[in-house]
Amino acid sequence: MASHAAARNGGARRDQRPLKKRLADASAPYLYSAPALILIVTVMLVPLILGISYAFRDIQLLNPMSGGFIGLDHFRTLSQDQNFFRALKNTLWWTGWSVLLQFIFGLILALLLDKPFYGRAIVQALVFLPWAVPSFLAGLNWAWLFNPVVGPIPHWLFALGLMNEPYNILSDPQLSMWGPIIANVWWGIPFFAITLLAALQAIPRDLYEAASIDGAGPVQRFISITLPFLAPTIAITVLLRTVWISNFADLIIVMTNGGPADRSQIVASYIFTQAFKRLDFGYASAIALVLLALLISYSMLIVILRQWLLSKD
Amino acid sequence: MTGKRIVSILAHRLAIIAYVVFALFPLYWLLKVSVTPNKLLYSEGIKMWPSRTSFEHFDFVLKHSEFPTFFKNSLIVSGSTAIIVTVLASLAGYAMSRFSFRGKYWIVTLMLLTQMFPLVMLVAPIFKILSPLGLTNSLTGLVIVYTAFNVPFATFLMQSFFDGIPKDLEEAAMIDGATQFVAFRQIILPLTLPGIAATLGFVFTAAWSELLFSLMLISGNDSATFPVGLLSFVSKFSVDFGQMMAAGVMALIPACLFFLLIQRYLVQGLTAGAVKG
Amino acid sequence: MASIDIANIRKSYGIHPVLHGIDLAIKDGEFVVLVGPSGCGKSTLLRMIAGLEAVTDGEIRIDGKRVNDLAPKDRDIAMVFQSYALYPHMSVAKNMSYSLRLRKTAKDRIASVVAGAASKLGLDPLMERRPKALSGGQRQRVAMGRAIVREPKAFLFDEPLSNLDARLREQMRAEIKKLHQDLGATSIYVTHDQIEAMTLADRIVAMHGGIIQQVGSPLELYDNPANLFVAGFIGSPGMNFFEGRYMVTGDTASFALTGGIVLPLGGTANLQDGSRATLGIRPEHVVLGADGPDVMKASVDLVEPTGFGIIVHLKLGPVAFKAFTLDRRFLGMHGEVDVRLPVENLHFFNDAGKKV
Numbered sequence A: 001m002a003s004h005a006a007a008r009n010g011g012a013r014r015d016q017r018p019l020k021k022r023l024a025d026a027s028a029p030y031l032y033s034a035p036a037l038i039l040i041v042t043v044m045l046v047p048l049i050l051g052i053s054y055a056f057r058d059i060q061l062l063n064p065m066s067g068g069f070i071g072l073d074h075f076r077t078l079s080q081d082q083n084f085f086r087a088l089k090n091t092l093w094w095t096g097w098s099v100l101l102q103f104i105f106g107l108i109l110a111l112l113l114d115k116p117f118y119g120r121a122i123v124q125a126l127v128f129l130p131w132a133v134p135s136f137l138a139g140l141n142w143a144w145l146f147n148p149v150v151g152p153i154p155h156w157l158f159a160l161g162l163m164n165e166p167y168n169i170l171s172d173p174q175l176s177m178w179g180p181i182i183a184n185v186w187w188g189i190p191f192f193a194i195t196l197l198a199a200l201q202a203i204p205r206d207l208y209e210a211a212s213i214d215g216a217g218p219v220q221r222f223i224s225i226t227l228p229f230l231a232p233t234i235a236i237t238v239l240l241r242t243v244w245i246s247n248f249a250d251l252i253i254v255m256t257n258g259g260p261a262d263r264s265q266i267v268a269s270y271i272f273t274q275a276f277k278r279l280d281f282g283y284a285s286a287i288a289l290v291l292l293a294l295l296i297s298y299s300m301l302i303v304i305l306r307q308w309l310l311s312k313d
Numbered sequence B: 001m002t003g004k005r006i007v008s009i010l011a012h013r014l015a016i017i018a019y020v021v022f023a024l025f026p027l028y029w030l031l032k033v034s035v036t037p038n039k040l041l042y043s044e045g046i047k048m049w050p051s052r053t054s055f056e057h058f059d060f061v062l063k064h065s066e067f068p069t070f071f072k073n074s075l076i077v078s079g080s081t082a083i084i085v086t087v088l089a090s091l092a093g094y095a096m097s098r099f100s101f102r103g104k105y106w107i108v109t110l111m112l113l114t115q116m117f118p119l120v121m122l123v124a125p126i127f128k129i130l131s132p133l134g135l136t137n138s139l140t141g142l143v144i145v146y147t148a149f150n151v152p153f154a155t156f157l158m159q160s161f162f163d164g165i166p167k168d169l170e171e172a173a174m175i176d177g178a179t180q181f182v183a184f185r186q187i188i189l190p191l192t193l194p195g196i197a198a199t200l201g202f203v204f205t206a207a208w209s210e211l212l213f214s215l216m217l218i219s220g221n222d223s224a225t226f227p228v229g230l231l232s233f234v235s236k237f238s239v240d241f242g243q244m245m246a247a248g249v250m251a252l253i254p255a256c257l258f259f260l261l262i263q264r265y266l267v268q269g270l271t272a273g274a275v276k277g
Numbered sequence C: 001m002a003s004i005d006i007a008n009i010r011k012s013y014g015i016h017p018v019l020h021g022i023d024l025a026i027k028d029g030e031f032v033v034l035v036g037p038s039g040c041g042k043s044t045l046l047r048m049i050a051g052l053e054a055v056t057d058g059e060i061r062i063d064g065k066r067v068n069d070l071a072p073k074d075r076d077i078a079m080v081f082q083s084y085a086l087y088p089h090m091s092v093a094k095n096m097s098y099s100l101r102l103r104k105t106a107k108d109r110i111a112s113v114v115a116g117a118a119s120k121l122g123l124d125p126l127m128e129r130r131p132k133a134l135s136g137g138q139r140q141r142v143a144m145g146r147a148i149v150r151e152p153k154a155f156l157f158d159e160p161l162s163n164l165d166a167r168l169r170e171q172m173r174a175e176i177k178k179l180h181q182d183l184g185a186t187s188i189y190v191t192h193d194q195i196e197a198m199t200l201a202d203r204i205v206a207m208h209g210g211i212i213q214q215v216g217s218p219l220e221l222y223d224n225p226a227n228l229f230v231a232g233f234i235g236s237p238g239m240n241f242f243e244g245r246y247m248v249t250g251d252t253a254s255f256a257l258t259g260g261i262v263l264p265l266g267g268t269a270n271l272q273d274g275s276r277a278t279l280g281i282r283p284e285h286v287v288l289g290a291d292g293p294d295v296m297k298a299s300v301d302l303v304e305p306t307g308f309g310i311i312v313h314l315k316l317g318p319v320a321f322k323a324f325t326l327d328r329r330f331l332g333m334h335g336e337v338d339v340r341l342p343v344e345n346l347h348f349f350n351d352a353g354k355k356v
Ligand SMILES: Nc1ncnc2c1ncn2[C@@H]1O[C@H](COP(=O)(O)OP(=O)(O)O)[C@@H](O)[C@H]1O
Pocket: C013, C018, C036, C037, C038, C039, C040, C041, C042, C043, C044, C045
């Protein structure tokens, strides 16, 4: 922008570096970022555009005759697809609970770690460890914990009288969704804790001292200093995490594969099933496009809501 | 010390302990089952530690399964991805941090956008693009895809590390007689080593964990990565818990090692980012 | 060593002009200080000479050779930064020899040059330390050492002393001056501190708002400021200004202050009768406890002893001004005092702020 304006500024103030040097100067940042950009464009942007076009085409991997444009046919099918609507409902459930629980436990953990205590560094490394566990392994690990053959959880629940006999909640249509949610919470707490801890440590300490001198108790200090300072971080991380978790199918695919009877199928895992198992890329892309549209509307809504709240103050 | 203070400190420590237990218990259980001999697996199924331990499952997995191949494949894929991404992200992050140029806004927008859209959406098109190039059943194909997926975030990460290094330093180097690229290599890069370590570790862990694209792009056992191998193992022999968990422990080791190495830098980097707002 | 010519240099960031046509000829071996308030464009000008900032318009010549398009490394100049910009991952010795290593100078020559610079700056015992393990003053010396090992055509300094405490600043100021006397290298020194400018410079360039206000020796600027800006910027405590109207009655002139008070002037100045003007006088020229026909009664507001002298805050009606005296009798002063503003020490500035 700037160089453009300067060039227009014209006549006597024309940039007088020779053309070759000007070109070299202007192209340097592009040269540095070119390799990354080329890769992103060819491996992400082009496929994204292709994927959008697939939503309007009949693409079946095993059918060489497929590939023609079929307009909105996929979307018509989609509007009748009960499985899709159930997956949509499940997505809300899955995302809502996962984000809420991750956030609450993450915030508490961050507040606990914000106080200095003996051994804090090692505790921090340990409680953040689940984040490093590969997501598929986290899924398998929790699936095993819920399995009455090798896992302790059903036996504990039985001992507490919450179960009539030790059985696997992952095969219970009423409860199967909670398995992946719990695994997700375990796996995602560190993310919230790390970002919130970073934000907490950026709050100037003397603010708390000033508030204490003014007679504010711990709860008042939390409400009047900590929360307002964290609010921007909370808003952005919750937004990003919501979008990310709605798209996060690994745990469900590994733990329940959407079952039993599609009771834990979310939209993301449904897309994967359509593409991977049925090899119906066209339909999978149509669903993905709807999901993308929903997520974009959600993000816009949040951003607009935020603007509105800010302008009201 | 007043009674109230003692109670509050006690509550704090108890809460911390609860978190540590919650975080570590699943991993502990994984380890426990993996060293429980088959004979005791069912009789002592929910005991906290078996009366006898053995490495028979590890032995089996290493000698009689294809896990060593999976492990090697994953190591190759994650290692190459981490190195390539870090190189690309250093260059791009440096440009974002040090130059103001017209395209910057668009590049940032593009990179943010890639963080937003569902990667599942790319499964089908990427398969269609890579398959005629012969890259669908190859580790190279996976490396290319993983590199592209990880470059945007790694670029932001590296940019924040570069932002923490004063511009004066490279200007001083340029006056001392260095070109901008020499200043980048001899002055800036050495100072970004912690950032480079964090990025390497972050990308390695991410690539090590990736499941969906590996499932989609790889069909044979020869180039399957660890997640795919483990998952197919699970669906085929879903009763050999000891062996599965032994394999799981092995999958865990590199990721956790990397994490423990870098976690300090990661929090540092994020703190720097948070301070900047 | 070299001469540096700056011809009609302009600089804009985007559409915001920062420098509006700077002309300056710096002679070989001269020590020139660019002084002015923060944000007036001193650093920008210096960085353009160094090649760190592109030139929007105009020409920079070093030894008569146009350097506008030369990279910093090809200009053969050295620079000392305000932050020192020492390479944190290199020892002091490595920091000082970096430029020579980049130029592939022979190893034994590097060793002898660096050792020479180190002993000149008293850095010998610190050569293997990292910058982190040095005090502020020591870092400053290393930054100087890094500049002098190269024997460059010119030295550029960008506020090199502002991160030091007052004592150290005074000491380093003297060392820089001594170094310049030894090496005789062309130097351009940027500062916002007028004392540094006065003490160091062969010539001062006073800048304000991207324009050179006056160029001259320190005493020229002090005794004969070209305009209100220079008059107010140079000197501490600063010059007193009185706004008002210049009036002539017969063959004597007077100055009517905006507050209503009329100062009798012994003679006349080069101003139109009835024109608006500003009258300036340095605090040390205000005569306290005077007698004679042109004394006025001023009320004492505040007395500040500095140890060396005394600053007296005075009021003439509503108009505040200061006097500086070495006479300790005035320490306990209060109430009213007779003051005289000797006409030979008055400076008149016209409506546009120009000295007349
Ligand atoms: N990179 C830049 N982009 C835009 N404006 C700048 C930049 N660098 C300096 N400026 C502006 O140019 C003016 C002069 O800055 P500078 O030369 O640093 O002043 P000084 O050194 O005299 O304090 C300031 O108003 C500053 O805001």
